[in-house]
Amino acid sequence: MKNSLLVILAVSMFLGSCSVNKYVPEGQSLYVGSKVNVTPDSVAKPKVKGMDSQLESIVKPPPNKTLFGFPYKVWFYYWIGEPKDEGGLRSWFRNKLGEPPRFATERVADINAANMVSYLDNEGYYRSSVDGKVVPTKKKKRRSAIYEFDAYIMPRYVINEVKYVVGDSSLFNRDLVMAQQKTLLRKGDPVRLDVISSERIRIDQELKGKGYYFFNPDYLIIKVDSTIGRADSTMVPQQVNLYLQVKPETAQTSLKQYFINGIYVNTGTEESLLADTVSVQKGPVRRGINITDPGRLYRKRIFYDAIGFRRGNMYTNTMHQVSLSRLVNLQNFKFVRNRFDLVPRSDSALLDVHYQLAPLKKKSIQTTISASTKSNNLGGSQVDVTWRNRNLFKGAEMLSVNAFFGFDVQIGGNRERDVNVTKIGNEFVRYGARADLSFPRFIIPFVTIRPEKSQVLPKTVASLIYENRVQRNFFTTTSIRGEWSYIWSRNREVEHTLTPISINFIQPSNVNSETLTDIIFNPNTNPLDSKRYLDLLQQKYLIAGTNYNISYRPTKRPFSRNQFAITGGIDYGGNLLSLFAKRPAQDTLPKEFLGVPVFQYVKVDGDLRYYRDISSSIKWANRLLLGAIRPYGNSITMQTPQFKQYFAGGSTGIRAFRARALGPGSIPPDTAQVNLYGYQQFADIRMEINSELRFIFTKIINGAVFVDAGNIWAFGDTLRAGYDKRGLISKNFTKQIAVGGGIGLRLDFSYLVFRLDLATPFRKPWYTTLSDPNTPDDPTKTRNPWVFKEIDFGSKAWRRENLILNIAVGLPF
Numbered sequence: 001m002k003n004s005l006l007v008i009l010a011v012s013m014f015l016g017s018c019s020v021n022k023y024v025p026e027g028q029s030l031y032v033g034s035k036v037n038v039t040p041d042s043v044a045k046p047k048v049k050g051m052d053s054q055l056e057s058i059v060k061p062p063p064n065k066t067l068f069g070f071p072y073k074v075w076f077y078y079w080i081g082e083p084k085d086e087g088g089l090r091s092w093f094r095n096k097l098g099e100p101p102r103f104a105t106e107r108v109a110d111i112n113a114a115n116m117v118s119y120l121d122n123e124g125y126y127r128s129s130v131d132g133k134v135v136p137t138k139k140k141k142r143r144s145a146i147y148e149f150d151a152y153i154m155p156r157y158v159i160n161e162v163k164y165v166v167g168d169s170s171l172f173n174r175d176l177v178m179a180q181q182k183t184l185l186r187k188g189d190p191v192r193l194d195v196i197s198s199e200r201i202r203i204d205q206e207l208k209g210k211g212y213y214f215f216n217p218d219y220l221i222i223k224v225d226s227t228i229g230r231a232d233s234t235m236v237p238q239q240v241n242l243y244l245q246v247k248p249e250t251a252q253t254s255l256k257q258y259f260i261n262g263i264y265v266n267t268g269t270e271e272s273l274l275a276d277t278v279s280v281q282k283g284p285v286r287r288g289i290n291i292t293d294p295g296r297l298y299r300k301r302i303f304y305d306a307i308g309f310r311r312g313n314m315y316t317n318t319m320h321q322v323s324l325s326r327l328v329n330l331q332n333f334k335f336v337r338n339r340f341d342l343v344p345r346s347d348s349a350l351l352d353v354h355y356q357l358a359p360l361k362k363k364s365i366q367t368t369i370s371a372s373t374k375s376n377n378l379g380g381s382q383v384d385v386t387w388r389n390r391n392l393f394k395g396a397e398m399l400s401v402n403a404f405f406g407f408d409v410q411i412g413g414n415r416e417r418d419v420n421v422t423k424i425g426n427e428f429v430r431y432g433a434r435a436d437l438s439f440p441r442f443i444i445p446f447v448t449i450r451p452e453k454s455q456v457l458p459k460t461v462a463s464l465i466y467e468n469r470v471q472r473n474f475f476t477t478t479s480i481r482g483e484w485s486y487i488w489s490r491n492r493e494v495e496h497t498l499t500p501i502s503i504n505f506i507q508p509s510n511v512n513s514e515t516l517t518d519i520i521f522n523p524n525t526n527p528l529d530s531k532r533y534l535d536l537l538q539q540k541y542l543i544a545g546t547n548y549n550i551s552y553r554p555t556k557r558p559f560s561r562n563q564f565a566i567t568g569g570i571d572y573g574g575n576l577l578s579l580f581a582k583r584p585a586q587d588t589l590p591k592e593f594l595g596v597p598v599f600q601y602v603k604v605d606g607d608l609r610y611y612r613d614i615s616s617s618i619k620w621a622n623r624l625l626l627g628a629i630r631p632y633g634n635s636i637t638m639q640t641p642q643f644k645q646y647f648a649g650g651s652t653g654i655r656a657f658r659a660r661a662l663g664p665g666s667i668p669p670d671t672a673q674v675n676l677y678g679y680q681q682f683a684d685i686r687m688e689i690n691s692e693l694r695f696i697f698t699k700i701i702n703g704a705v706f707v708d709a710g711n712i713w714a715f716g717d718t719l720r721a722g723y724d725k726r727g728l729i730s731k732n733f734t735k736q737i738a739v740g741g742g743i744g745l746r747l748d749f750s751y752l753v754f755r756l757d758l759a760t761p762f763r764k765p766w767y768t769t770l771s772d773p774n775t776p777d778d779p780t781k782t783r784n785p786w787v788f789k790e791i792d793f794g795s796k797a798w799r800r801e802n803l804i805l806n807i808a809v810g811l812p813f
Contacts, residue, residue, distance in 0.1 A: 020071055021143050023078050024101065029136060029145035030074060031104040032066050034059045034112075036149045044155040044238070046125070055116050055130070055151055063146075064102050069137070071144065073099040104134045104145040113149060122193035124157045126226060155238045157191045157226060165245035172212070172255040176246070179206045184558055191240055196222050198558050199244075208317035211257030213340065213351060219250040258315045260288065261343050261350035265303050267357045268294035288312070297359060298332075302396045305441060305457060306330065309353055315340075322455045327355065329457070330396040330440055334358040364388050373807045378427070382406030398438045405431040432467035442486060456495075458488035475537055476510040479643070497549045502573070505596065506541040506641060526670070532722025535639045542596040543641075545573020547603075561613040568607065574600030574634065590634045599638060603629035609813060617696040623813040625688040630715055637720055646686035646712050648738070649679075651806035652813070653688060654708040656740020656759035658804060663712040664727035666736045668766035683712040683721070685729055687737075690813060692744070704744035706757070711738050711765060726766075739763035742804075746811070757806040761787060 024030060036052040064071045077098030083091035109132035116130040128151065135148045162185045166173035184199045197217075204217040225241045246255075288311025291300050306326040308319040320338075327336045335358050343350040366386045373379040382404060389399040408428045443460040463483045470476045481504040489495040516537065520530050549569035556563045577598045590597045605627040612620045629644055650659030661669055664683035688710030695703045713729040713736070714721035721728060742759030767783040792798045 020075050020078065024103075024143040028103045029134070029143050030071055031061075031063050031102045031108075032069075032071065032137065032144045032146060033063045034147040034149070035135075036151060038151045038153060041152070041154050046153055046155045048153050051151070051153060055119065055149065058115055058119055059112050059147065059149075060115075061102055061108075064099065064144075066144075069144075071101075073097070074101045077101070104147060106134055109134055109147045109149075112147060116149065116151060120151075120153070124191035125154055126157055128152060128154045157238045157240050159185055159187055159189050159191060160228065160239040160241055161187065162242045162244065165243050170255075171257070172207075175207060175210050175212075176203070179203045182206070185242060191224065191242075195559060196242075202558070203244075205317060208315075211259070211314040211316065212255070213258045213315050214251075214254045214256075216254065219247050219254060221245060221247050256349055258342075258349050258351050260309045260311055260313050260315060261352050262311065263289040263307060263309050263353045263355075264292070265289060265307070265355045265357070266292045267297060267359060268292070295359070297391065297394065299393075299395045302330065302440065307353075307355070315351055318455075323355075325455075326457050327357065331398060332360055332390050332396050334360050360390060362390050364390075378408040380406060380408035380428075382430075392437070396440050398436075400436045400438075401433070402435075403433045405429075427472040429470040429472065430467065432465065434463065434465045437462045442488070444486070455491045456489045458486065461485045461487065470510075474512055474515055475508050478507050478509060480505045493552060493554050495551045497569075499547045502543075502545045502547060504541070504543040504545075506543070506643075508537045508539070511537050528718060528722055528724060531719070532639065535722070536642065539639065540596045541599050541641050542577065542593055543573050543599045543601075543644075544577045545571055545601075547571035547573075563611045565609045566607070569605050571601075571603035571605075571629075574598050590638055597638065598634055599631070599641070600633045600635045601629055601631045601640070601644070603627070603644065614693075619694045621690075621692050621694060621811075621813065623688075623690040625686060625690075625710070627686040628715075629684050636716075639720060639722060640682075640684055642680075642682050645682035645684060647682050648686065648688070648710060648712045651755075651757065651808040654690075654710055654738060654740055655706070655742060655757050655806050655812070656708065656761045656802075656804055657738060662738055663736075663765075664714050664721075664723055665711065665729075665733070666726045666765045666768050667723060681712070683714040683723070683727065685713040685715065687711065692812075694746075700748055702746040702748055704746065704757070705741075706744060706759075707739070707741040707762075708759070709737055709739045709763075711736055735768050736765040737763065738765045740804075753810055755806070755808045755811065757808070757812070759804050759806065760791070760802045763787065 020030070034056055036055045038048045038052045038055070040046050040048045065073045075098075077094060077100055080090060080094040080098060083094060085091060113130040113132035117128065120126075120128040120130070130149055130151045132147055132149045134145050136145045162180070162183060164177050164180055166177060179202075182202070184195055184202060189195070200217040200220045200222070203220060204215055207215050221244070223243045223245075225243065228239060228241055288309075289303060289307060291303055307323045308326075309315075309323060313319075324336055324338055327333065337356040339354050341352045341354065342348060343352060364387075366388075368384040368386070369381065370384075371379075371381045383406070384402055384404045386400060386402045388401075391397065392399045407430070439460040440457050441460065442458050461483075463481075463485070465479070465481045465483075467479045468476055469479075481502070483499050483503075484501040485497060485499040487495065487497050516533075519525055519533065547569060549567065551565070551567040553565040554563075577593050592598065606625070608624045610622045614620055627646055629640055629646075631638055631640060647660040648654050648662035649657035653659070654662060658679055660679040660681050663681055667681075688708070690706065690708045692704045692706030695705075697703060711733075713733060714723050714727050715729060718724050718728070739762040740759050741762055742757060744755060744757040746756075747754040763785045764787055765785060767785040767787070790798070791802075
């Protein structure tokens with residue numbers, strides 16, 4: 001049967017090939033591919049590794065697609081035939097399933113060879129040569145051919161020296177020479193056209209930052225002297241000097257610094273101004289800013305803050321971009337149009353600045369429906385309804401009110417447990433509301449931000465959040481939180497967030513006593529787990545804290561392969577309330593404020609990311625996560641609230657382990673515990689390292705290979721933490737590191753990335769300890785934590801336990 005299918009396939013392809021051949025004109029051949037043969041210069045022997053693929057990538061047009069040498073798309077194109085209606089169904093099928101034939105010609109081969117020589121010249125391989133020809137394929141019955149290119153590569157030229165040629169010591173020439181300090185052209189680097197072009201753009205931007213508004217990168221010319229090696233026998237022959245200068249025909253207006261004259265802002269359209277001149281309201285001129293607000297929609301100060309230009313200041317491209325960005329980020333305008341007009345005088349060096357703004361609708365409502373699946377066998381959905389009021393107090397304030405309802409249900413694993421065990425919830429319902437009021441300025445006495453100094457307007461945000469989280473058939477957690485925050489940055493690389501006031505009240509309620517009793521008296525329940533859940537269900541928390549976060553995301557340097565980002569923060573709370581709190585009658589209990597224990601703590605977090613472009617289609621991404629929360633003082637014996645703790649595993653963590661299923665430390669996963677509580681492993685310390693290679697296959701389809709490592713641990717003693725000594729941090733914590741890895745598929749639709757990551761454990765930290773912690777050391781009860789020898793893809797039981805599929809939207813880091 002198998003042989004018969006192969007024969008039928010071969011005959012079909014042969015007949016299909018013949019049917020294509022009858023349409024190919026006599027003496028022509030279908031173009032089905034290309035090949036590049038690279039030969040280095042026999043004397044200098046330059047490095048040519050990978051040069052063949054680079055040259056092949058610039059061959060145009062793309063060849064006819066083939067399958068085992070058969071041009072199936074061309075066959076479809078001819079088989080469907082010429083459509084009568086270009087907009088009809090037949091035309092659509094022909095364009096989608098087929099492709100018109102592309103014929104191999106000597107002329108196209110010569111054009112591609114010339115393009116390759118230009119590419120080599122642009123990369124510094126001067127005097128190299130490329131010859132192209134049409135070569136018929138070996139299967140003569142198929143009228144097809146390829147382009148074959150023979151490239152002879154000469155040594156690559158490198159930069160010896162860069163000189164700026166100026167005619168005098170004028171102000172412009174001095175500024176031009178100063179621009180050399182940050183040059184992209186460095187001694188020893190190869191001569192590349194794209195670097196030279198970027199250098200011209202860089203110089204243009206630097207000069208615009210010094211007032212040269214009408215300058216243009218096309219006014220710069222860079223000449224290459226490749227004869228210096230022959231003139232000086234002490235130099236390597238493949239060295240060049242670069243000479244940068246301004247073209248002689250450049251107009252003097254482009255070499256002049258410009259200053260700001262008048263600044264004009266119009267919040268309406270030109271049509272509204274012409275139709276009703278009476279309604280035009282012009283405020284007083286302040287800081288040189290003339291404001292025309294036909295609808296009396298805005299307070300004037302928002303434009304004084306957003307626009308950094310001032311009358312008499314020098315024009316800079318930085319302030320140009322910053323002012324536009326500020327106006328756009330106010331989120332009050334459909335568009336922001338900007339233009340500069342030269343003040344009409346023959347010797348003028350003054351510019352008038354105009355901003356034309358179109359207001360957005362003041363109020364809007366948005367509904368979002370999302371769905372998710374998690375590696376802990378939960379899946380669910382959430383509905384968010386958000387109402388926004390822009391420009392609430394006519395100062396570009398934004399009021400946002402959000403109401404949400406969501407749920408998570410178990411979609412995998414064993415939903416029904418043993419009949420002797422009460423069914424409780426691995427399933428959750430959450431609902432609540434959030435209100436945020438943001439001001440595009442600091443609301444704080446005696447503190448102001450000078451718009452001409454800060455690139456981004458500061459924000460003050462007041463938030464109020466109410467949320468209920470219901471664990472089905474078990475209990476409800478209610479959280480009420482209020483915050484007052486400041487967000488600011490001096491530039492786009494560094495952002496600060498300070499929340500001086502954050503008050504959070506947390507209370508468990510609606511506890512199902514029958515379920516709780518069944519759990520506590522269940523023989524499968526660990527006593528420490530029982531105490532941990534009793535504390536969780538009985539403990540109220542009142543947390544008043546202050547937190548500060550900083551993020552540093554430096555701009556990637558041109559042509560650099562490296563990029564990194566750092567974020568960190570500190571969260572400190574409980575001290576202020578503890579001053580007003582009273583000690584209960586029993587001294588061993590924590591202080592209380594209004595009958596609720598005050599939680600004192602310090603929490604520190606850090607996130608370091610490093611990316612390296614290995615090639616145009618391969619990127620190496622890395623992340624290091626560190627975090628710890630330590631109760632102290634009044635709360636030294638209190639259990640840390642879960643929402644302040646950390647968990648391991650999941651689609652953005654250690655992907656070989658289910659979310660909240662790993663750790664703490666070397667505590668093994670307990671099936672009975674999972675059946676009782678679901679995946680609920682939290683602790684006070686987190687350390688995680690992630691590394692992955694990302695591959696670009698097509699514009700949409702990407703792939704990855706990744707490795708993750710890390711774990712969580714608890715502070716304190718076993719009674720406070722709720723775990724035995726295996727879950728506590730110790731000097732041997734490195735022996736409790738979990739490791740996993742896998743492969744990923746990503747579908748990049750530009751506006752979102754849909755991600756599938758399949759992972760498996762490489763190292764299980766609980767194998768480093770005994771099955772029974774009360775048993776003396778017994779080698780027969782220990783197992784090698786590295787589990788490569790246990791991998792068995794043929795075993796259904798192994799696959800169910802060790803193959804973890806993570807489905808998510810967005811990259812993990």
